[in-house]
Amino acid sequence: MSKDIYVVAEQRDAVIQKVSFELISEAKRLSMVTGEKVYAILAGAKGVAEDLGDFYRAGADGVIYVEDELLKEYTTEPYTKVVSEILLAKDPNIVLFGATSIGRDLAPRVAARIHTGLTADCTKLEILDWSPNQETEPEKLLYMTRPAFGGNIMATILCKEKRPQMATVRPGVMKREDIIAECGATPEGTKEEFKSTLKKEDMNVVIREVVKCKVQKTDIIEAKALISGGRGIGSPEAFSMLKELAELLEADISSSRANVDAGWIDRDRQVGQTGKTVRPSLYMACGISGAIQHVAGMEDSDYVIAINKNETAAIFDVADLGIVGDLKIIIPKLIEGLKRYKELNRC
Amino acid sequence: MKIVVCIKQVPDTNEVKLDPVTNTLIREGVPSIINHDDKSGIEAALKLKEQVGGEVVVVCMGPKQADVALREALAMGCDKAMLVSAREFGGSDTYATAKIIAAALRKIGYDLVITGRQAIDGDTAQVGPQIAENLGIPQVSYVEGVEVLNESTLLVQRQYEDRYHMIEVKMPCLLTALTELGEPRYMTVKGIVEAYRQEIEVMDYEMLKDDLDIATIGLKGSPTNVYKSFTKQAKGAGTKLTELSPDEAVDAIINALQERHLV
16 A cells, blocks of 8 residues: 655756655655655765755655765756656655755656646645545545646646645745754664666766856755835835835745836846745735735745735735835835834834 | 647636635636747747748647637747647646647647646646657657757757756757747737638547547546645635834834744
8 A cells, every 4th residue: 555755856967956855855744644654755866865964954864865976966857866766666655845946846757657646836735535435435635736827716636536635835835944853862763775776878868068057055944034116116215115124024025917028127136826826924015006916925924014006915914913004105115214213223 | 840839828826816705716808829938839830930941730638718819829920820629638647648748749740849847837747758759759858948950869958956957869859848938929910810711620639549448638637636625725814014204114024033933
């Protein structure tokens, strides 16, 4: 019988991506209900599986790894082969992938190869009872909830018969929660090398060149606080005002789609259905009307402050504190106010 | 070179609105369009054809009304259009959809298959890679640039979050297109007139059944099913302060930040 929950970890340059640990923690939470174990699958070049402490801390009971030079940089076929072989050999109940540009390339191909279903970009995973009729003993299934229609509707998807039940989850959606072992010791877990049949001929493309994009700016997904500008800020120059505010609050700058499309700010700053999903402690929406597509990317923020001229703007429906007023007057005054506040509270 | 572009007809989700009373989706009057990424795929196919010659076939799976999308693709300059449509195909998830489209593609023949990265209604990005798996050909997804190196090899720029790869891939292969791949050209008047004269061939279940297992397509053959769908519950609104002077507004914000230790 299929059992256990697997997370396919993602590494770039042997650095394990944060989403992998978020998924392991989520798998741990699910495993409390199913009574199963959590395993991570890690593929990469030699040495990638050297230090696995973070996997165990995030909640993995074990790590199954394959080290091969063919797995140094991600390409579709070698990774598909290795992951499919492991899944066929281990027969898990549930498999999770990050909905990154690697995960969204790999997961569908693996699903098609091992003949099972896959639900993309889940925002909520739950284990609940399901039975086709009252006479049948209920079984525990993975209820996978995801947005569709640009975030306008949510759908809960089930994969009733095929195994594993597979889902991709966007970075930033699930929360990493580390296990604190006694006396700060690293929790222990198993480590198993998997013998894959991967061979050179499986590499069916040639990577001619890997070009790293310029210095990575801070990723808005990881920001503790975000000052976000919408169409209502009026001009690209207004972002410098928002930046000044952001510095005072140790925040980063983000944006709605309109300003990105207008070329006022880089695309990697975009929050929303077609941008990034963020959940900072503070999200300050300045001149953002609150289209459903935008709200889909920020509604899980801990505390939302919205400033907008239009009293009926939809952003007020998700704001903890809504200020109806002209941001061009309020924000410069807020900057002054915060400077004064900081001056007074300096000790 | 024979290039087949797979497109999807989608509702323009930017136009989708919620009924404020029933909180349900208002679908009436929402225009149907060719999915954005797919349209960039058409553009890339037409450019490749201009460079090296060949034929561009456009394929769409969907109901009869999807012929509008196919005619738009013809008017942009595609040579031939095929509609994959049958009652047996209805309710297919991505796994089943990929099986059907792969069967159609085997019948049509291809050197290069281009799909969009993802559709704006479902947002899954799964059908492209799953078609490639069914055809047993390499895929390169998230493509933002492509050129022909020689008659059997393409050089493709593949995007990741923090890098891009320049990848050499042999045909036959499948690419999934990002909108960055090219601004789609407009239809020409001559193209539109001709598009409506042209026959759109329908590929139905009868035509593909030798290559399809009925147990793996349609609603029944799909591994995943929608259990329920619902409109998102809005997070409850907090305090909304109107008619404050700017100074009062600033005080309210600073107080809130202070209470939550955000400053």
